[in-house]
Amino acid sequence: MNLFNKPNYSISRIDKNELTLKDVIAESKDKCDVSLAGIPFDGATFGRPGARYAPKYIREHLLSLNTYSYEFDFDLSKLKILDFGDIKVSNTDFNFTFENIFKASKECMKNSKLSIYIGGDHSITYPLVKAYCENYGKLNLIILDAHHDIREINEPYSSSGTFLRRIIYEENKPSYIFQIGIRDFYNNYYYYKKAKDYGIEILTVDKIRKVGIKKILSMTFDAAKQSDVTYLSIDVDVLDMLYASGTNSPCINGLNSMEFLNIIKEICKIENLKAVDIVELAPLYDLNNYTTKLISYSIAYIIAAKFSNNQ
């Protein structure tokens, strides 16, 4: 069975001298440097759904970006970037969805050096991390998020605030877990203690600012050295709500766009970084598409940071 739906988007060109990402995206399922896959699932959202529209909105913005980065002196057209399309999901059927994500991600990881998954709500990270643990072994999980997401699992109802607990309950679970960008007043002490008990390394926004990005992220490098693969999961609400209105649960006192990109740049230095997911972008709440634009830019930035030698 084909696990993907073909994406459709319309991007118009105004200048024939401009090379955009759309021009360099390949569609054949060959070996490639970067694979992209959308996961339009928000069936687990508790609150404001709408992350199912993110892959469509992000493609429109991402693929209309130009390919050159001054910062990295690198042109993305040097790479083979493949769009697998959207993984087939059902917003009312968790089992079908998670199974499809699990299987489809194996196709992406097999065919590319770096896979970028565009969610969807945060529940999609559960089948993805499970697939990477199974395929690679020791996994180093780095999460950018305002929240712990380790609520009790209460079947059959589930919210996206449970994804990490699902991951931890698996037999094949990550060896290291970092939560970067955790916020005051949006989490409670009970889950903070639980997160500590689970061995999660918690890096609050305050701590990041006090210690500094480079220094604080050195512990993720040490964990990566002890691991077979590193997986980065980005919840859009790690950004301050002034930069990210387009999300289920916007929170104040988060990262600004420069801090966000600097953290990403550091993490992209990790050699065994093989997967990135970006979740919880809800375009219908997004003021003037600002969040969508920032996230699309950050995807291009991740690719340039990862594949250039100019860090």
Ligand SMILES: [Mn+2]
């Ligand atoms: Mn969150």
